[in-house]
Amino acid sequence: MHSVKEAENIIFNLVKPLNNQQDIETVDLSTATGRILASPIISKLDFPHWDNSAMDGYAVIYQDVEQASEEKPAVLKLIEDIPAGYQPQSNIQPGEAARIFTGAIMPKGADTVVMQENTRRDGSRVFILAAPKPQEFVRHRAAYYQSGTELLPAGIQLNAPEIAVLAAAQCTNLKVYRRPRVAILSTGNELVTPDKPLQPGQIVDSNQYALAALVKQCGGEALMLGIIKDEPEALKDAISEAINNADIVLSSGGVSVGDYDYVEKILESLGGEIKMHAVAMKPGKPLTVATFPMANTPIYFGLPGNPVSALATYWRFVQPVIKKLSSIAEGWQPVFVKAQTRDNLSSNGKRETYIWGRLSLVDGVYQFSAAGGSKSSGNLINLAQTNALAVLKVGKSLVNAGEEVEVLQV
Ligand code: AMP
Ligand code: MG
Numbered sequence: 001m002h003s004v005k006e007a008e009n010i011i012f013n014l015v016k017p018l019n020n021q022q023d024i025e026t027v028d029l030s031t032a033t034g035r036i037l038a039s040p041i042i043s044k045l046d047f048p049h050w051d052n053s054a055m056d057g058y059a060v061i062y063q064d065v066e067q068a069s070e071e072k073p074a075v076l077k078l079i080e081d082i083p084a085g086y087q088p089q090s091n092i093q094p095g096e097a098a099r100i101f102t103g104a105i106m107p108k109g110a111d112t113v114v115m116q117e118n119t120r121r122d123g124s125r126v127f128i129l130a131a132p133k134p135q136e137f138v139r140h141r142a143a144y145y146q147s148g149t150e151l152l153p154a155g156i157q158l159n160a161p162e163i164a165v166l167a168a169a170q171c172t173n174l175k176v177y178r179r180p181r182v183a184i185l186s187t188g189n190e191l192v193t194p195d196k197p198l199q200p201g202q203i204v205d206s207n208q209y210a211l212a213a214l215v216k217q218c219g220g221e222a223l224m225l226g227i228i229k230d231e232p233e234a235l236k237d238a239i240s241e242a243i244n245n246a247d248i249v250l251s252s253g254g255v256s257v258g259d260y261d262y263v264e265k266i267l268e269s270l271g272g273e274i275k276m277h278a279v280a281m282k283p284g285k286p287l288t289v290a291t292f293p294m295a296n297t298p299i300y301f302g303l304p305g306n307p308v309s310a311l312a313t314y315w316r317f318v319q320p321v322i323k324k325l326s327s328i329a330e331g332w333q334p335v336f337v338k339a340q341t342r343d344n345l346s347s348n349g350k351r352e353t354y355i356w357g358r359l360s361l362v363d364g365v366y367q368f369s370a371a372g373g374s375k376s377s378g379n380l381i382n383l384a385q386t387n388a389l390a391v392l393k394v395g396k397s398l399v400n401a402g403e404e405v406e407v408l409q410v
Contacts, residue, residue, distance in 0.1 A: 001278040001279065001280050001285075002276050002278070002279050002280065003279075003280050003352070003394070004279060004280065004281050004316065004352045007276060007279040007281075007287070007289075007317065008316075008317065010275055010276060010289070011275070011276075011289055011299075011317050011321060012320060012321065012324065012333075014275065014289075014291055014299050014321075015299070015321050015324045015325050016297055016325070017324060017325055017326070017327040018177045018178065018180070018247075018325060018326065018327045019327060023038075023177055023178050023327075024038040024039075024175050024176070024177060024178070025175075025176060025177075025178050026173050026174065026175055026176075027173075027174055027176055028172060028173065028174075029163065029166055029167060029171070029172045029173075029174060032158045032163065032166075032174050032176060033158060033159065033160075033163060034157060034158065034159070034219055035157070035158050035174070035176035035177070035179075035219070036155065036156070036157055036158075036176055036177045036219070036326050036327050036328050037152060037153070037154050037155065037156050037157075037158060037162075037174065037175070037176055038154055038175040038176050038177050038327070039154050039175045040150050040151075040152065040153050040154050041150070041151045041152040041166065041169065041171055041174075042148060042149065042150060042151060043145065043147055043148075043151045043169040043170075043171070044147050044148075044169075044170075045147055045168075045169055045170065046141050046142035046145065046146055046147045047142065047143075047144040047145040047168070047169075048139045048140070048141055048142070048143065048144065049141065050105050050106075050141050051105065051106040051138055051139070051140050051141050052103055052104060052105055052106060052138070052139050053082075053100045053101065053102060053103065053104050053106060053113045053137060053138065053139070054102065054113065054137040054138070054139050055102060055113050055115045055116070055137040056100075056101050056102055056115070056116050057100060057113045057114050057115040057116045057118075057119065057137065058076070058078075058097045058098065058099060058100060058113065058114045058116070058119055058126050058128070059082065059092065059097060059098045059100040059106055059107055059110035059112075059113055060076060060092070060097045060110055060111075060112050060113070060114055060128065060132075061092060061094060061096075061109060061110060061111060061112070062111050062112040062132070062134045062135070063094070064076060064094055064095060064097075064128075065112070065114060065128045065131060065132060066131050066134075067131060068128040068129065068130060068131045069129070069130065069131065070129050070130070073120070073127040073128055073129050074127070074128040075125055075126075075127055075128075076095060076096060076097035076125065076126050076128065077095060077096050077097070077124065077125060078096075078097055078098065078099060078124045078125065078126055079092070079096050079097070079098060080098040080099070080107060081098070081099045082098050082099065082100045082101065082104045082105065082107060083101050083104055084101050084102065084103040084104045085103075085104070086104060086105070087105060088104075088105055088106070088107035088108070090107050090108070090109075091107065091108040091109045092107050092108065092109030092110040093109060096109075097110070097114075097126055098110065099126075100113060106138060111134070111135055111138065112132050112133075112134060112135055112136050112137070112138065113132070113136060113137035113138055114128050114130075114132050114136075114137075115132075115137060118130040118132070151165065151169055151171075152165065152166070153329070154329075155327060155328060155329030155330075156328075156329065157219075157328055157331075158174070158176070177326060177327045178221075179219055179220055179221040179326070180219070180220045180221065180247045180248060180322050180325045180326050181220070181221050181223060181245065181246045181247050181248070182215045182220045182221065182222055182223065182246055182247065182248045182249075182250060182322060183223040183225055183241075183242035183243075183245060183246035183248070183249045183250070184207075184208055184211045184212055184215070184222055184223065184224050184225060184249075184250045184251075185208075185225040185226065185227075185228050185238050185239075185242060185249070185250070185251045185252075186205045186207050186208045186226070186227050186228065186251070186252050186253060187227075187228050187229075187230060187235060187251055187252065187253040187254040187305070188203070188205075188227070188229075188230060188253045188254065188305060189229055189230050190202055190203045191203055191204070191205040191227045191253075192204060192205065192227070193205060193226075193227065194206075194209070205227050206307055206380060207252040207253070207303075207305070207307055207310045208224055208226070208227070208252075210307065210310070210311060211250050211252070211303075211310065211311075211314060212224050214311070214314055214315075214319065215250075215322065218319055218322050218323055218326075219322070219323070219326050220248075220322045220326070223242075223245060223246055225238055225241065225242055228251075230254060232262065232266060235254070235263070235266055236266045236269065236270070239251070239266060239267065239270060239300070240270055242298075242300075243270065243272075243292050243294065243298040243300065244294075244296075246296075246298055247296060247297075247298060247299070247325055248298065248299050248300075248301065248318070248321065248322060248325065249298055249299070249300045249301065250301050250303055250314070250318065251263075251300070251301070251302050251303065252302075252303045252304065252305050252310045253304070253305030254302070254305065263288060263302055264277065264288065267288070267290045267300060267302075270292065271292050271293060271294070272290040272291065272292050272300060273290060273291050273292070273293070274288065274289070274290050275289040275290060275291060276288070276289045277289075277302075279313075280350075280351045280352060280394065281312070281313070281316065281351055281352050281353075281354065282347065282348075282350075282351040282352070282353045282354070282377075283304070283306060283308050283309035283312050283313075283354065283377035284303075284304050284309040284310075284312045284313040284316070284354070284377075285304070285309075285351065286302070286304045286309075287301070287302065287303065287304065287313050287317070288300070288301070288302030289301055289302075290302075299321065301313075301317070301318055303318075304377075306377040306378055307377075307378070307380035307383070308356065308376075308377040308378070308379065308380055308383060309377045311383065312354045312356070312377075312389060315334075315389065315408065315410040316334065316354065316389075316408065319334070319410070320332050320333055320334055334408055334409075335408070335409045336391070336406050336407065336408055336409070337359070337366050337406075337407055337409060338366065338404055338405075338406060338407070339359055339365075339366035339367055339368040339388075339390070339404070339405055339406075339407045340365055340366065340367050340368070340402060340403070340404060340405075341367075341368045341369075341370070341390060341399055341400075341401055341402070341403060341404075341405045342367055342368065342369045342370075342401055342402075343357075343368075343369060343370040343401055344398065344399070344400055344401050345370060345390055345392060345398070345399040345405060346392075346397060346398050346399075347392040347396065347397055347398075348397065349392075349394065349395050349396060349397035350394065351394065352391065352392070352393055352394055353391070353392040354389040354390070354391060354408070355370050355371075355375070355389060355390045355392070356370070356371050356382075356383060356386045356388075356389050357369050357370040357371045357386060357388060357389075357390065358371075358385055358386065358387055358388060359387055359388035359407055359409060366407065368388060368390050368405060368407050370390065371383065371385075371386060386410065387409065387410060388407045388408060388409050388410060389407065389408045389410060390405045390406070390407050390408075391405070391406045391407065391408060392405070
C-alpha cells in the first residue's frame with residue numbers, strides 16, 4: 001500500500017497535459033470564462049490608445065502654468081471643450097487651454113492637465129491657482145502596453161480580469177484547450193438513479209452526480225455513463241467504452257478487498273497497466289489507478305464506493321489531475337493552508353486521515369470546523385458545505401481544539 005505522498009507522485013506523473021493541435025478549439029469571448037488559453041495573445045492596440053486625461057480639468061502647456069499660485073494665478077483663454085469620445089480640433093498655443101474630461105484625448109500642443117479643483121472658471125477664461133507637475137494627469141499612449149508584444153501567455157485560465165483585458169484588446173475569438181473529458185460510472189447491484197422508488201436494500205447513486213458536479217467545477221466535461229451491474233461482462237463493456245472516449249475514467253465502488261481482483265483483471269484484459277490499488281488514506285483506502293497504452297492515454301481511477309471516500313480521493317488525487325491535464329500552467333496542485341482547529345480532531349494514527357468540514361478566515365486567521373454528526377465515511381449528509389479537509393498525518397492521533405492543523409482546500 002502506498003503512502004499518500006507516494007501515490008500523489010505516481011498519479012501526478014502519469015498526466016500528459018493537452019498540447020496537440022486537435023486539442024485546441026476556438027471559442028467566442030462571451031463563452032470563454034474558465035477556459036485555458038492555448039496560444040499567446042498579441043494585441044494590435046496600444047494601451048492607452050492615445051494620450052488622454054486622467055482627470056476632469058484643463059489641458060494646458062506646462063510652461064504657461066509652472067509659476068501659478070493662489071496669489072498669482074496664470075490666466076488662460078479657453079478655446080475648446082473636450083469630452084470623452086471626442087476628437088479635439090484645436091492646437092493649443094501659449095496662453096490657451098482646453099476644458100477636458102477624464103478619458104478624453106489630449107489636444108495637440110497641450111502636455112499637462114490641471115485638475116479642476118485647482119482652477120477657477122470665469123466665462124471663457126480659466127484661472128490656474130496651483131502649479132502642476134510637468135505632464136501631470138496625462139496618460140500617455142502605450143504607457144501600459146505596446147502593440148505587438150505579448151499581452152497574455154498561453155496556459156492561463158480566462159477569468160474576469162483576463163476577459164476584461166481581451167475585450168479591451170478586441171480579441172473576441174480565442175484559441176483554448178478543449179475541456180478534459182471525464183467518464184463517470186457507478187458500479188453496484190444495489191444502486192438506483194435518484195428518480196426511482198427505493199426497494200429494500202437499494203441505495204441511490206449519489207456518486208455519479210457528485211463526481212459530475214466536481215468535474216464540471218474544475219473545467220472538465222463529464223460523460224455520465226450510468227450505473228453498471230456488478231457483472232464482469234457489463235463492467236468490461238462499460239470500462240471499454242469509457243477508456244475509448246475519455247481522458248480520465250472515474251468508477252466508484254467495487255474496488256474494496258473482495259472485489260478488487262475482479263476489476264483489476266478486467267482492466268488488464270483491456271490492456272491496462274495497474275499503477276496502484278490502495279493508498280494509506282482514511283477515508284479512501286481502496287484506490288485503483290491504471291493507464292492504457294492507447295492514443296488518448298486514458299487514466300483510470302477506481303474510487304471507493306462510500307460517498308465520502310469517493311469525494312475525498314477525488315479531491316486529493318483526481319482534481320489536480322484534471323486541472324494538470326487541462327494544460328493550465330500554474331495552480332493545478334492541491335492547496336494546503338495552516339489553520340487553527342475549533343474542534344478536537346482524531347484519527348487511529350495508522351493512515352493519513354482527512355476530516356471534512358469548513359475553513360473560514362476570521363480576523364486574518366484560518367479556522368477549521370469539522371462537520372457535525374457522524375464521521376462515518378458512509379454519512380454523506382454532513383458533507384454539505386464542506387470546503388476543506390483537515391489532514392492528520394500517520395502517527396498523529398489527536399489535534400486539540402485551538403491547535404494548528406494542515407488543511408486541504410477543496
Ligand atoms: P463498494 O466499494 O462497492 O463496496 O461500496 C461501498 C459502499 O458505498 C456501499 O455501501 C455502497 O452501497 C456505497 N456505494 C457504492 N457506490 C455508490 C454510489 N455510486 N453512490 C452512493 N453510494 C455508493
Ligand atoms: Mg459495490
